[in-house]
Amino acid sequence: MRQEQLEKAISKKRDEMIKIGMAKGLHSEETILCSQELDDMLNEYNRLSLRPNRFKPTIHQYHEFILFLNECTFKLLMLGCSSYIRYFQF
Template identity: 55%
Template sequence: MGQAQLAEAIRNKRAEMIQIGMSKGLDSEETIYCSQELDDLLNEYNRLLSQPKRFNPINDYIDYLLFLHKSTYKIVRLGYDAWGRF
């Protein structure tokens, strides 16, 4: 489940818990069970946020190529004596 879907599920479960709590009481078995389900969703969301971002070598390669392109353009445009001023 993605971050957006998980956030939506949390909003829905929170609204459901509030509704059950207001109609059946905060100490009802249904409210407690719904609260535990909400806790599970929140824990999953926090795990998702705490995961390190995945390394994407293609984006790094593209960034490197853009850097080389810009550097080469500066050298050609300014002349070879500009190489030392980078």
């Protein structure tokens, strides 16, 4: 089930649970069963939301990152070298 569909189903199940709880009590078997179903839906929603593989960088993004690291390393090396050059100039 897609995340948007699951959000709607969760909302409906929550409303259903509230109605059953108001009519039959919070400790009724039907309310508890509905609450467990809602828990399952919420757990599934969390699994979909927190999926670790949601973002997969492309080769282009890796390439851009490597170029950025190279540029930063070069600048740091040049800063280090320029301080030595100034130190040893007569």
